[in-house]
Amino acid sequence: MDRTSTKVGVLLGAVLLIIFGAALLSGRSSSPREESSASASATSAASGARSGARPSGSAPTGSEEPRPPAKELLPMPLCWKGLGELDRTLSFDNFRQALEAAVAGPDRYLAGYLQERLTELIGGDVNRALQVVAWAEGAPAPYLGVYIEALKASDAVHNPKVVDALLKIGEDKGALLINRGAVLDALDTQKRLGPAQLQRVKALALDESLDSTSWLATRTIGRVMKEDFERTGTFAPYWKELMDLSEKSDDMAVRLLALEMPSYSNPILDGDSIDRLSKIMTTDRERDVREMAAFRLAVTEEPEKALEAYRNAFPTEQDECVRWALFRFAVRAAGPNALPLLRQFAAQDPRFAADLQNFQRLYAEGTVDFARIWLGVEERHDCLMEEGAPH
Numbered sequence: 484m485d486r487t488s489t490k491v492g493v494l495l496g497a498v499l500l501i502i503f504g505a506a507l508l509s510g511r512s513s514s515p516r517e518e519s520s521a522s523a524s525a526t527s528a529a530s531g532a533r534s535g536a537r538p539s540g541s542a543p544t545g546s547e548e549p550r551p552p553a554k555e556l557l558p559m560p561l562c563w564k565g566l567g568e569l570d571r572t573l574s575f576d577n578f579r580q581a582l583e584a585a586v587a588g589p590d591r592y593l594a595g596y597l598q599e600r601l602t603e604l605i606g607g608d609v610n611r612a613l614q615v616v617a618w619a620e621g622a623p624a625p626y627l628g629v630y631i632e633a634l635k636a637s638d639a640v641h642n643p644k645v646v647d648a649l650l651k652i653g654e655d656k657g658a659l660l661i662n663r664g665a666v667l668d669a670l671d672t673q674k675r676l677g678p679a680q681l682q683r684v685k686a687l688a689l690d691e692s693l694d695s696t697s698w699l700a701t702r703t704i705g706r707v708m709k710e711d712f713e714r715t716g717t718f719a720p721y722w723k724e725l726m727d728l729s730e731k732s733d734d735m736a737v738r739l740l741a742l743e744m745p746s747y748s749n750p751i752l753d754g755d756s757i758d759r760l761s762k763i764m765t766t767d768r769e770r771d772v773r774e775m776a777a778f779r780l781a782v783t784e785e786p787e788k789a790l791e792a793y794r795n796a797f798p799t800e801q802d803e804c805v806r807w808a809l810f811r812f813a814v815r816a817a818g819p820n821a822l823p824l825l826r827q828f829a830a831q832d833p834r835f836a837a838d839l840q841n842f843q844r845l846y847a848e849g850t851v852d853f854a855r856i857w858l859g860v861e862e863r864h865d866c867l868m869e870e871g872a873p874h
Contacts, residue, residue: 573597575604575611579618586625594629601633612639616648619669620662627665635669643677646670650683653700663687664696667703675711676704678720685724688741691733701728701737705744718750726759729776735769742775745782752783761792764809770802777808781815789816790824797828804866810835811860815853819846837863 573581578601585593605611612634619630634640649666652658667687670676676684681704687693688700708721728741742763745752752760757780764776777796783789793813800806810828813821822843829839838860845859 573600573604575614578604582626582629594625598629598633601629602636605633605637605639607638609639609642609644612637612642612645613648616645616652616666619665620652620658622662624661627662631665631669635672640669640672641674646673646680650680653687653696654683660693660696663693664699667696667699670703671706673707673710674714675717676707676721681720681724685728688728688737689732695736697732697734698736698740701725701740702744704728705740705747708744709748712748712750718745718748722750722752722756726756729763729772730759735772738767738769738772739775742772742779745779749782752779754783754785754788757783757785757788757792761796764792765796765799770805773800773802773805774808777805777812781812783816786817786820789813790821794824794827798831803834803864806832806835807838807864807866810838811857814842814856818851818853822846834864837861 569581578597582594582597585597601615605615615630615634619627619634622630634645639645649669652666653663655663667684670684684700684703688697688704690697693700704721704724708718708725711721712718722745725741725744729738732738732741742760760776760780764773764780767773767776777793780789780792790813793809793816797806797809800809806828810825813824813828817824822839825835825839825842829835841859841861842856845856850856850859
């Protein structure tokens, strides 16, 4: 039986909560001094408003003094006792001792500051980056999050030796799943993944025993694809592997995410992708995945071929929400050229007759681009868009 999306979400939430405990440590909030100052200012303002109130239209009396102009209150920077000494003495060699003291101390923000300093200490030094990888290998939270976040922001994380060291932890069946997932997160900032590296990450994404870590591996492929596509226009190698994941993974969350990831860069898909997406759109056992395949199909260099795929899928699809996805994404794929197909859909399923009239009206008014078309669409179907679902 497939694991449900709820179970996957809970598992992923637990992993991310522990991995990124450092995010809480690096947050910012007002100091007690700032809070008391703000409270006093609010109280003073309220008191002034009450005492200065007068009937509307009445003139000020001669006894009233002009109010001073409001002063801008700037937030005070956080300050830790002994920070100057810490900055003077902190080094890569004594960093872990300083972090332990910060975690054990009363100020949770200090560890976040040290995380930023660790990124500076690593810089482009590959040996230091490899040492941080070794620290992260068996580290618990919140240390794990500090090491990973500092590492992924450094220049050295892009070195092939560092990438290989991270992947080895991800592939280590004896390592904790939390740590294996964390190193995959550290790879998110890569500018590209070579063929061998891409295959290693894909293998982790296909490993059903990894639970939510396989989801993280899928996300890593998608995020690096976005980075590489925006820099160089390259997306085909990543998209090929994501398509494989959407067809071969037994984990619904992985299949769904694999199809979703191109949404963040929107590459134009070729005809071969249409054929594969058409099959997923008609055969996947999960409604969410079929909807996502319909969504993905809408950005293509061959809109007529996409319309034909929607035409073939509509009669055999029984779910109203998937049919609604086929209906609206046909418009996204071909604009007003999709209207004849929408008439066929409405004839087959009267629930979409009002939607047809809506799209016809919008195009008759001269609206062209889909973003504005979509703003004018009236939602008539009870198809809740959950997080991760197509929209």
